[in-house]
Every structure is written in C-alpha cells, then in structure tokens.
Amino acid sequence: MRKNRVAEILQVRYPIIEGGMAYVGNGELAAAVSNAGGFGQVAASGRTPEDFEEQIQIASSRTDKPFGVNIPISKYFVNDSYFRVVEAHKDRIQAISLGSGDPRPYIPYFKELGLKVMVLVGSVKHAVNAEKSGADIVICEGFEAGGRNSPFELTLFSLVPQVRRAVRIPVVAAGGIVTGHGVVAAMALGAEGVQMGTRFIATKECPAHEHYKRKLLEAEDNDTVIIERSIGGVNRVLNTPYVNQITELEKNQPAFDQLYPLINGRRNRIAAIDGHINDGWLHAGQSVGLITSIMSAGEVIQQILQEVKECGLRLNQSLEELLATD
Ligand SMILES: Cc1cc2nc3c(=O)[nH]c(=O)nc-3n(C[C@H](O)[C@H](O)[C@H](O)COP(=O)(O)O)c2cc1C
Structure with a gap:
C-alpha cells in the first residue's frame, strides 16, 4: 500500500x-x-x-x-x-x-x-x-x-x-x-x-490553565471572534467579557498605543497559563463547540481514528446512494 x-x-x-x-x-x-x-x-x-x-x-x-x-x-x-x-x-x-x-x-x-x-x-x-x-x-x-x-x-x-x-x-x-x-x-x-x-x-x-480548558468545553459554535482588525491583524479568540472590551474599543479605530496594553502577548499568558480569564484573551478555533471532554492527547488521536473509520463507512454508503441509478 x-x-x-x-x-x-x-x-x-x-x-x-x-x-x-x-x-x-x-x-x-x-x-x-x-x-x-x-x-x-x-x-x-x-x-x-x-x-x-x-x-x-x-x-x-x-x-x-x-x-x-x-x-x-x-x-x-x-x-x-x-x-x-x-x-x-x-x-x-x-x-x-x-x-x-x-x-x-x-x-x-x-x-x-x-x-x-x-x-x-x-x-x-x-x-x-x-x-x-x-x-x-x-x-x-x-x-x-x-x-x-x-x-x-x-x-x-x-x-x-x-x-x-x-x-x-x-x-x-x-x-x-x-x-x-x-x-x-x-x-x-x-x-x-x-x-x-x-x-x-x-x-x-x-499546560493551559483549567479555567481555559473549561471555557473551551463550555464554548459553542459562535463563541469565537476576531480581534486586532483595526491594526490589520486577524486573531481568532474566545469571546469573553475581557475580549468584549477590545472589540468595543476597536469600533472607534483606537491608536495602537491605546490598544496594545489589551492585546499584547502577556495578556494571553495571564489568561491561558495563569487562568486570569478576566484579565486576558484566549485563542480558540471556530469548531470549539465540538469539544466536549478533556482527554489525554493519545485518547484524542485514538478517538479521531475511530471517527475516521466510522465516517468513512457512512460516507461510502452515502456516496453509493448519491450515485445510484434506478
Ligand atoms: C492557543 C493557540 C496558539 C497558537 N499559536 C501559534 C503559533 O505560535 N504559531 C503558529 O504558527 N500557529 C499558531 N496557532 C495556530 C495553530 O498552530 C493551528 O494552525 C490552529 O490552531 C488550527 O486551528 P484550530 O485551532 O481550529 O485547530 C495557534 C493556535 C492556538 C489555538
């Protein structure tokens, strides 16, 4: 093969x-x-x-x-x-x-x-x-x-x-x-x-703080948002009350010096590693709503492989139906 x-x-x-x-x-x-x-x-x-x-x-x-x-x-x-x-x-x-x-x-x-x-x-x-x-x-x-x-x-x-x-x-x-x-x-x-x-x-x-992991489990499909557009960036993060301050500020095209204290990397660290999610921002992708449990990385990979197999079988069947001629 x-x-x-x-x-x-x-x-x-x-x-x-x-x-x-x-x-x-x-x-x-x-x-x-x-x-x-x-x-x-x-x-x-x-x-x-x-x-x-x-x-x-x-x-x-x-x-x-x-x-x-x-x-x-x-x-x-x-x-x-x-x-x-x-x-x-x-x-x-x-x-x-x-x-x-x-x-x-x-x-x-x-x-x-x-x-x-x-x-x-x-x-x-x-x-x-x-x-x-x-x-x-x-x-x-x-x-x-x-x-x-x-x-x-x-x-x-x-x-x-x-x-x-x-x-x-x-x-x-x-x-x-x-x-x-x-x-x-x-x-x-x-x-x-x-x-x-x-x-x-x-x-x-x-090593993400447990508050971050819990936020990921709670998040739904539309719980991420883009920040930093006002300075030409595209940064997808969880939409938290902290992030809301950023998006509100960005509506008024703030000067970089005004925005930077809220968006800098230290603010990411404070929330992601130290768990202060009211004082910093957290990255997450749009499919976050599909995450329902904390597993080991090995279990994640095993589950994905199992899903690949199941999905492949179902897909074969759907494609046969799609292509069937009567
Ligand atoms: C917390 C976090 C930090 C990231 N930091 C980086 C980085 O330092 N360098 C990089 O190339 N991509 C970075 N990415 C992008 C990831 O490597 C990856 O491409 C992306 O997360 C895939 O999308 P997903 O989160 O929907 O799975 C980061 C993503 C997340 C969620």
Whole structure:
C-alpha cells in the first residue's frame, strides 16, 4: 500500500500534527502527541530562547519519536538566538513549521540543517512560493483556525482544493478540525494530513490553565471572534467579557498605543497559563463547540481514528446512494 506522504516526511504513524501554539505548546504536550503516533511541535512563540530550548529538551526526554518546532517569521523570532537553539538540537528535530511573515529566505537554512520544512499558508500564491523555495509540506490554515490567521480570510473549504491544484508537495489542512469527520472532509478536499490546535489544548498534558480548558468545553459554535482588525491583524479568540472590551474599543479605530496594553502577548499568558480569564484573551478555533471532554492527547488521536473509520463507512454508503441509478 502507498504510504501517506505527510506521515513519511514526518516519520510518524498518523499524519495528525499538533500546531505550534504560543505559550501552551510545550515539550510535554509535543511528546504526548508524538508518543500517540501524531506529530507534536514545541512552539517558540511566548518563550525566551532559553525556555524554547528547555521545552525541546523536555520533548526529547519524554519521547523517542519524531517531533518538530514552530517559529513565527517575525523580527522577534528571526534572530540568532532562536535559530541557534534549533541548530543545537537539529538531530532531534524532524521538521520545523514557519508561520507569519515571509519564510522564503529561511527555508534553505533549515533544509541545510537537515530538517523538513512546513510552511503555513493562507493563499495559493504563498503556497506556490513556499514550494518554489524548497518547502516539503504546505499547511493551509483556514479562517476557522484559532490564533493569528491570514489577512486573506479564506476558509479551509476554499483554500485546500485551490492550493492542492497549484502545488505538487503534500497539503495539510488546519483550522476547525476537531473530529475524525473533519479529517475525512479535509482529505476529500485534497489534504494529505491535518493540523489541529484548539483540540489539543483541551488535553490532560496541555499546560493551559483549567479555567481555559473549561471555557473551551463550555464554548459553542459562535463563541469565537476576531480581534486586532483595526491594526490589520486577524486573531481568532474566545469571546469573553475581557475580549468584549477590545472589540468595543476597536469600533472607534483606537491608536495602537491605546490598544496594545489589551492585546499584547502577556495578556494571553495571564489568561491561558495563569487562568486570569478576566484579565486576558484566549485563542480558540471556530469548531470549539465540538469539544466536549478533556482527554489525554493519545485518547484524542485514538478517538479521531475511530471517527475516521466510522465516517468513512457512512460516507461510502452515502456516496453509493448519491450515485445510484434506478
Ligand atoms: C492557543 C493557540 C496558539 C497558537 N499559536 C501559534 C503559533 O505560535 N504559531 C503558529 O504558527 N500557529 C499558531 N496557532 C495556530 C495553530 O498552530 C493551528 O494552525 C490552529 O490552531 C488550527 O486551528 P484550530 O485551532 O481550529 O485547530 C495557534 C493556535 C492556538 C489555538
């Protein structure tokens, strides 16, 4: 049987990736996902270079399976300190995912280190550019996704098939995938793997505060909102009373200095890690309403695989009915 290309590139059993996640994507969670046959990632975002390195060491000590790291391409992260950490641990890191900014100048550097490179994209043009620059995988992130999204705001349903048609390298779908049904749908559109963020926060191994996890369980379909549009950003977060202050302020086009104290990363940390949800904001994707329990990362992956099987069987039947001629 032909092997799934994403699983082959990442050297994992299942093409299920834990997306890089600021503050909450630590070494313990990455190892748990990788131990369950998926691909865990340690995020640089929200970490000093020292903390980033420590989390890579924790992941290494807790799994002998491949895992990756995530670095946003921005002034803050594209510097010697973070790159040196990756270089020091290159033998243990299977792949790096690059989000935000323009990854093209950095892809050859990471390829030379021997890493596989995944690039997050929100448009066909960016996917084609990533492929031309040597990326091994493109991760299409739809507007449904938790966290900072592409300004193009394309939904996964539109993005994946158009990117799939434009590139030869494997496409991974990210944004709004929480169940096996989402995985099957993504694959029907042409994805060869999935990346999930929000679902992995509601796990036992995730360092997110229990208040954050409880908020995810309580949230319904329309409980996420976009903030930072007034400064050209697209940041999908849970719609809490704290966030309401931000959205109200943004209606009046505030000056950056007025908005920044409310939207900075420290405000994310205060809520996500310390649990002060009235003093900070929390990322979540639009499918958050499908999350109904806190499980281990391994149980999440097993449940998804079971759902993939069940959904596949049901889908076969539905398609037979659709195509039946009388
Ligand atoms: C809490 C949180 C933090 C995130 N931080 C990052 C990050 O630092 N770098 C990045 O490339 N993507 C980041 N993302 C996006 C995820 O990697 C992933 O693509 C996204 O969560 C997928 O959508 P979903 O949440 O609907 O599953 C973050 C998402 C969440 C929920």
